[in-house]
Amino acid sequence: MHAGLDATWTAMQARAVERGLRVEIVDEQTVGYDTVTRCRVSSHSQPGQWHHVRVKASAAGVDVACDCYAATLGRPRPCSHAAAALDALGMMPTPEPARHAETDTLDNGRTIAEEIKTLSALKLMAYAFGKDADEDEYQSQIDALKATL
Ligand SMILES: [Zn+2]
Numbered sequence: 001m002h003a004g005l006d007a008t009w010t011a012m013q014a015r016a017v018e019r020g021l022r023v024e025i026v027d028e029q030t031v032g033y034d035t036v037t038r039c040r041v042s043s044h045s046q047p048g049q050w051h052h053v054r055v056k057a058s059a060a061g062v063d064v065a066c067d068c069y070a071a072t073l074g075r076p077r078p079c080s081h082a083a084a085a086l087d088a089l090g091m092m093p094t095p096e097p098a099r100h101a102e103t104d105t106l107d108n109g110r111t112i113a114e115e116i117k118t119l120s121a122l123k124l125m126a127y128a129f130g131k132d133a134d135e136d137e138y139q140s141q142i143d144a145l146k147a148t149l
């Protein structure tokens with residue numbers, strides 16, 4: 001499982017904080033570019049018990065596995081223990097703050113709103129001159145900008 005930018009992980013992290021889960025690093029090994037960290041995370045449902053979380057960080061990303069019931073139900077999925085471990089190791093992804101079309105500027109100094117307006121004008125010209133490929137290209141740039149908002 002890849003610990004990407006995922007709303008489920010954020011929710012699991014919030015649950016871990018709310019439940020006050022404790023994380024202890026048991027062992028850490030580095031092999032080549034990979035680091036495998038074994039942690040134990042306190043169980044909320046079974047006080048005094050620990051869940052064992054294995055976090056492997058490599059060039060390909062972060063893999064995390066937990067031995068709790070929730071994490072082993074059929075398919076791997078995020079659990080609060082894995083989220084707590086990632087958080088403790090500083091590997092929890094932080095969501096990017098939303099951007100504002102009218103105030104956030106791009107590298108060229110224009111705001112996102114201005115850039116979309118410019119691209120829309122270029123797209124209209126490409127349409128008028130029958131340049132379908134250019135028209136598609138401008139539209140995909142507009143879509144990409146809108147996706148960041
Ligand atoms: Zn778990």
